[in-house]
Amino acid sequence: MEICRLEHIHKDYRMGETVTPLKDINITVNSGDFVAVEGPSGMGKSTLLYVIGTLLKADDGKIFFDGKDVMSMTDREQTSLRGEKVGFLFQDSSLIQALTLRENLEFAQTLGGKRKADPAKVDEMLERVGLAERANFLPYQLSGGQRRRAMVARALIHTPDLILADEPTNDLDDVWAEKVVSMLQEESRRGAAVIMVTHNTRWSAQASVRYRLDDGVLLQQEEACGE
Template sequence: MEVCRLENVSKTYKMGETVCPLKNISLKVSSGDFLSIEGPSGIGKSTLLYIIGGLLNLDEGKLYIEDKDVSLLSDRELTTLRGEKIGFIFQDSNLLQALTLQENLEFAQRISNKGKCDTRRIDELLERLGLSERKGFLPHSLSGGQRRRAVVARALINNPKLILADEPTNDLDEKYAAEVISLLEEATKAGSAVIMVTHNTKWAERANIRYRINDGILEII
């Protein structure tokens, strides 16, 4: 089943004083796909993820999430779509600072699942990511690596159709980096699609489809 599709997408953005375009990108992503997008810093990898997540407007082209043309959605409809269909792993923490780690996960579940909360799923992810003893902590009390793992847990908590992972292994030691990649692989086997931006070739090789951005153009490796 198709999860998202880009048709001839272009976007110009600035990195400092440099103008960097993404040019005429077309991409189809289906359930079970695990895509990696590689390339040096500043080449547009994260920008492309923000576009796919509906967080940046396009200069040209079309973005579809499942069968919905994102350009035709209201802000409220787009927010609902993101909450129900997409899990984001950003480099910056998107945890709510006034809530504990467990409360963050419960809040994410209730928004997506109409008030329902699956404590077994929360406990499973916290255990896998070595955070069980930190579930009562506020985000500012966690280390950088713990916050990173907490963001992964929040992204995966509702088994989203599409997972957008921006350098998900940053700040993690080998053990937990491998665990995060395993969780992403398991998500694809359960029917999710994963698009992962990474500069780490070892983890990129775990994807079943590899791309790179070269001079603003998305190329298959």
């Protein structure tokens, strides 16, 4: 089942010289897909995730979510779409600094307005990322790796349909990086669509579909390599 589709997406940044990270992006992501996007730094991978997640408006092209044209939605509709259906794992820390881990997760559960906080699910999720003992810590009291794991928990806590993971293994040791990529894989097995940005072929090799973003163009890896 199709979750999200991009047609001819174009994005410029006009600050001094114009940068065009996305030139003509076409991609369909289905339920159960685990998509990896590779590419050098500064190529627009984060930009792509922001555009898919409706946090950044494209200049041209169309995005469909569950078959609905996202750009014709009101701001409020886009906000509840994000809160209910999308799990964001941003490249930079995105926990709310004034809330404990438990509160960060409960807040994510209720975003979009249709769900109540579910403390048992929060406990279970903190357990999965090895932070059960840290539930009442504030983000600044955690190490970089612990914060990254908390961000993973925060992104997955509301069972999103689409997970946008921007370099999710940053700050993690190999053991936790492996676990986090397995968690994303598990999410795709339960039917979520996962888009993971990574530099590391060790992680992209575990995806079901691999793309490369280079010079504003998204190419499926097998096509690129002629395999």
